[in-house]
Amino acid sequence: MTLKQYFKDIFTGVKSLATGMRVTGGYFLRHHKEKITEQYPDNRDKLVLAERFRGEVVMTHDDNNEHACTGCTACELACPNGTIKIITKFDMTPEGKKKKALDTFIYHLELCTMCNLCVEACPTSAITMAPTFEHSVFDRSQLIKKLNKPGSKIREGVE
Amino acid sequence: MYRETDIIQTIPGTDEMVINVGPQHPSTHGVLHLVITIDGETVKKVEPHLGYIHRSIEKMCESLSYRQFIYTTSRMDYLSAHINNHACALAVEQAMGIEVPLRAQYIRVVMDELTRIASHCLWWGSVAMDCGAVTPFFLAFREREMINTIMEETCGARLTMNYMVPGGVMFDLHPNFQRDTKTFLAHFRSKIDEYDELVTGNIIFQNRLKGTGYISKADAISYGCTGPTARGSGVSCDVRKWYPYEVYQQVQFDEILETAGDSFARYLVRLAELRQSISIIEQLIDEIPAGEFQAKTKAVLKPPKGEFYSRVETARGELGVYIVSEGGTTPYRIKFRSPGFSNLSALDHMVRGQKIGDLVAIMGTLDLVIPDIDR
Ligand code: SF4
Numbered sequence A: 001m002t003l004k005q006y007f008k009d010i011f012t013g014v015k016s017l018a019t020g021m022r023v024t025g026g027y028f029l030r031h032h033k034e035k036i037t038e039q040y041p042d043n044r045d046k047l048v049l050a051e052r053f054r055g056e057v058v059m060t061h062d063d064n065n066e067h068a069c070t071g072c073t074a075c076e077l078a079c080p081n082g083t084i085k086i087i088t089k090f091d092m093t094p095e096g097k098k099k100k101a102l103d104t105f106i107y108h109l110e111l112c113t114m115c116n117l118c119v120e121a122c123p124t125s126a127i128t129m130a131p132t133f134e135h136s137v138f139d140r141s142q143l144i145k146k147l148n149k150p151g152s153k154i155r156e157g158v159e
Numbered sequence B: 001m002y003r004e005t006d007i008i009q010t011i012p013g014t015d016e017m018v019i020n021v022g023p024q025h026p027s028t029h030g031v032l033h034l035v036i037t038i039d040g041e042t043v044k045k046v047e048p049h050l051g052y053i054h055r056s057i058e059k060m061c062e063s064l065s066y067r068q069f070i071y072t073t074s075r076m077d078y079l080s081a082h083i084n085n086h087a088c089a090l091a092v093e094q095a096m097g098i099e100v101p102l103r104a105q106y107i108r109v110v111m112d113e114l115t116r117i118a119s120h121c122l123w124w125g126s127v128a129m130d131c132g133a134v135t136p137f138f139l140a141f142r143e144r145e146m147i148n149t150i151m152e153e154t155c156g157a158r159l160t161m162n163y164m165v166p167g168g169v170m171f172d173l174h175p176n177f178q179r180d181t182k183t184f185l186a187h188f189r190s191k192i193d194e195y196d197e198l199v200t201g202n203i204i205f206q207n208r209l210k211g212t213g214y215i216s217k218a219d220a221i222s223y224g225c226t227g228p229t230a231r232g233s234g235v236s237c238d239v240r241k242w243y244p245y246e247v248y249q250q251v252q253f254d255e256i257l258e259t260a261g262d263s264f265a266r267y268l269v270r271l272a273e274l275r276q277s278i279s280i281i282e283q284l285i286d287e288i289p290a291g292e293f294q295a296k297t298k299a300v301l302k303p304p305k306g307e308f309y310s311r312v313e314t315a316r317g318e319l320g321v322y323i324v325s326e327g328g329t330t331p332y333r334i335k336f337r338s339p340g341f342s343n344l345s346a347l348d349h350m351v352r353g354q355k356i357g358d359l360v361a362i363m364g365t366l367d368l369v370i371p372d373i374d375r
């Protein structure tokens, strides 16, 4: 290496470092204007989650405490993890016929991968994904949920 | 011989020593276990030991239906979740003879390229961190966060999307998608130049990468390297160019090739690919045609008896999905050819004779994602 090359290397080296320092220096001076990190529990109130965000499976109930689930088990079959268990019962129709209906919709949140396949499979759109994410509990058994509300029944006209 | 339980062991009669890096080592970016033989500071041999994150995905897929198995592939190379899902969807579509609507094809390609940008961003931050720079990691995550927000809005998830389904995509684009994507691209264009100023030109970074981790073109081919790892050695292997799928045939982009074959060449390839991805998205984002986003398919997919193979270019290289069908509702056998596994096998060749301090930097330029290697 010639002496000239040696000094040239030092010069380009220092110059490249200065270029990088300019970028970081720029951020040092501007950082209070473009803050992008948010501290999590502090921003809880203004946290906006996308409406499609898949956080957990819920069953939609209307004001009369009625849902649209017929107990057809299509979602149970579509689920890759065995997260859903449908227990059905037989209701009596006014005409005195037996009719299959949903008894309990058991949902294992701890097994769910939020893949949305059950929601896609449901023919009556009885279940949806809810944009929630704070699922931690102290005991695993609390993650096993019953999705149909107590006393709820199927909406009129849903087949 | 060494025993794995021994952290350091000397080999009698020589100056050589065997040490374990990992499986819980921050610089391996995952649970990768490397058994290294060193002589002083020179690496003599590197032996990757796998199995710490084996989830038996291929076996699991055999008991899942053709719709269900796709979600597991998001958990392989979790940084290219979209592209993995895409490969599976392509294989199933090929088996079933499903015609994908044009709108879905556009959406898929745009999503793939966004994923590639996010993945390369994360890689850029982590390779700089492997060489000792901390700031780039935060800058890269800032850009990646924008993509994650876009993904969250349209796909409903940030990392394991499960958005590509046989026949198209799961939901239609969110009304804000095009606007947000364009805002992101405009923002990102200026930031790439910042990346160059901060890291690419940096003399320390260049000295760390230039001339280390060399692999020749012939060796890259014989180790089965793909993706930016192989293209850094001048192997033309971009699946998007050679075997175009979806609408890649219609878009103009260059396959980035570098011939130096060292770590810095691999770095340059990925950085240039970021620019190519921007240009691909820009060409497509305004052209997305109206129409269906998902083809009508039967509820239960039953492909005919036979073997089906599809390949895509993920952020790390070529991903192949091989399905053997017996005509039932579940696959008889599924095999994934993951890019990380072959790229890792070349590590030993690249590192031999180098200093141990360079090992981490070389590994960084391979962009290893361990769950992809060890499925
Ligand atoms: S989101 Fe997926 S894993 Fe969860 S219950 Fe539905 S189908 Fe099962």
Ligand code: SF4
Pocket (backbone or CB within 6 Å): A068, A069, A070, A071, A072, A073, A074, A075, A076, A086, A121, A122, A123, A124, A125, A126, A127
């Ligand atoms: S939620 Fe939908 S798919 Fe599941 S049992 Fe009820 S109606 Fe059937």
